[in-house]
Amino acid sequence: QVQLVESGGGLVKPGGSLRLSCAASGFSFSDFYMGWIRETPGKGLEWVSYISSSGSSRGCADSMKGRCTISRDNAKNLLYLEMNSLRVDDAAVYYCARGGKRRLEYFDYWGQGTLVTVSS
Amino acid sequence: EIVMTQSPAILSVSLGERATLSCRASQSVSSNLAWYQQKPGQTPRLLIYDTSTRATGIPARFSGSGSGTEYTLTISSLQSEDFAVYFCQQYNSWYTFGQGTKLEVK
Numbered sequence: 001q002v003q004l005v006e007s008g009g010g011l012v013k014p015g016g017s018l019r020l021s022c023a024a025s026g027f028s029f030s031d032f033y034m035g036w037i038r039e040t041p042g043k044g045l046e047w048v049s050y051i052s053s054s055g056s057s058r059g060c061a062d063s064m065k066g067r068c069t070i071s072r073d074n075a076k077n078l079l080y081l082e083m084n085s086l087r088v089d090d091a092a093v094y095y096c097a098r099g100g101k102r103r104l105e106y107f108d109y110w111g112q113g114t115l116v117t118v119s120s
Numbered sequence: 121e122i123v124m125t126q127s128p129a130i131l132s133v134s135l136g137e138r139a140t141l142s143c144r145a146s147q148s149v150s151s152n153l154a155w156y157q158q159k160p161g162q163t164p165r166l167l168i169y170d171t172s173t174r175a176t177g178i179p180a181r182f183s184g185s186g187s188g189t190e191y192t193l194t195i196s197s198l199q200s201e202d203f204a205v206y207f208c209q210q211y212n213s214w215y216t217f218g219q220g221t222k223l224e225v226k
Contacts, residue, residue, distance in 0.1 A: 047217070
């Protein structure tokens with residue numbers, strides 16, 4: 001069965017950096033777009049970043065632009081999100097999720113999430 | 121950015137009754153619209169994609185409709201397990217989510 005397991009969250013000071021990972025299993029990882037979505041009680045669900053199946057196309061939401069790098073290792077079935085210059089309002093539960101095969105689409109499987117706390 | 125607005129924020133419905141949830145986009149999303157269900161402590165679960173296609177394993181009591189900027193999720197006969205928060209999401213231009221509708225027992 002499809003499984004997505006995030007890791008790498010934790011407490012970071014404002015201005016700090018963090019690298020999140022997502023281990024995928026149970027499907028052909030290299031065939032699918034992947035994304036990161038975050039959730040907060042105040043803002044709800046917010047898309048953060050996406051990457052195409054090959055990694056050739058990627059993007060970050062405006063709220064993270066210039067501070068976000070998404071990457072993937074299709075040989076290891078791993079998805080990454082590097083975040084820099086973190087702000088207090090970046091604190092959230094970060095989910096990795098599976099997208100479509102050919103384009104940006106809905107997310108049919110989600111991980112359990114990893115909590116990022118940004119505080120001094 | 122396409123803004124998704126869901127209404128109402130809270131919907132109170134009795135068991136066995138019909139629930140109708142709305143989602144409005146700030147511009148056309150060309151039927152590239154999905155619905156998710158989220159229960160406390162759980163991750164979102166895909167219910168509907170492409171406006172009206174049920175995801176794998178989703179009961180037939182869930183249906184979606186709409187076009188352009190207006191979309192609806194209908195749950196025909198509410199079961200106890202359906203009380204949750206529901207989100208819409210557009211994927212026509214990047215991705216944006218609605219703020220959610222909480223479906224509660226009346």
